[in-house]
Amino acid sequence: MMDSEPSSSGPAYALREVTFRYATRFHDTSEPVLKDLTCSIDSGKILGILGPNGSGKSTLLKLLARVLRPRDGTIELFGNPLSLLSQADIARRVALVPQETLQIFPFTIAEMVLMGRFPHHRGWGGWHWEDADDWQIAHLAMEDLDVAHLGPGLVTDVSGGERQRAVIARALTQQPQVLLLDEPTAFLDLHHQLDIARILRRLNRERGLTVILVSHDLNLASQYCDRLMLVHHGHIVEGGSPRDVLRPDLLESVYGCQVLVDRHPQSGLPRVSLPV
DSSP states (O other), X not given: OOOOOOOSSSEEEEEEEEEEOOOOSSOSOSOOSEEEEEEEEETTSEEEEEOOTTSSHHHHHHHHTTSSOOSEEEEEETTEEGGGSOHHHHHHHEEEEOSOOOOOSOOBHHHHHHGGGGGGSOOGGGOOOOOHHHHHHHHHHHHXXXXXXXXXXXXXXXXXXXXXXXXXXXXXXXXXXXXXXXXXXXTOXXXXXXXXXXXXXXXXXXXXXXXXXXXXXXXXXXXXOSEEEEEETTEEEEEEOHHHHOOHHHHHHHHSSOXXXXXXXXXXXXXXXXXX
16 A cells, blocks of 8 residues: 555655656657756755756756656655655645745635645545534644734735745645745745744644755755755755755855855854855
8 A cells, every 4th residue: 555654764755867857839858957866855854955046946846746747767755656646645745835826816814724624635526514623723723823813814915924824824734744845935024034934943843844945045044954955957966964065166166156155153054145
């Protein structure tokens, strides 16, 4: 049976020679976006995926959620081939928070968060309305993200930071073992960036939640991620601790500009800046 329980000591994901290219209109001959990726991603950790624009970061995140499927290679989720799991099975284990979440209909915050319970119900033939347990799970997620007081309000009427916290609450309502986030702090002010980062770290520490996030903010990733993966031209250039990855020579070769790397005065972790 494919649906085995995850092990805290084993990897959350194992990728072997994964290649992906976007199909053109008539045939699949475009240049690969990701090429021969082989790596493992530890469970119970926070992994930050870094790299320049167009390096394949968001594509990799979509492959991990099986929004996209690799052209070649295999991906395993807690030891199970991702290709053999149903989308419902994956949605019960993995929650994806995309970079942009357009809200066309005027749902309330509570209604939007409750949508995260959908993977835990049967298909259309066996669907039943949300029960008290579903509402309780959604309410706890909203409390975790400090949006419970916004529950009756419309998602279109809140700030960007409040909406982002509500979207993450919806993902937590899925009760996933892995949380995937694409630029979770993009377009947010400094206060809300730190707020989101601290919430993710708390959820990781308290629940053992595996968090995988794409970020352009090298310093935020350095301070809040256990491991980093630097991606460039569809390849993994380096993976390891922030000290292993955020090296001046490595960053200069990938980003094409000179950088200064020193130590944060409080954490001692790498801090990246540009020369004046």
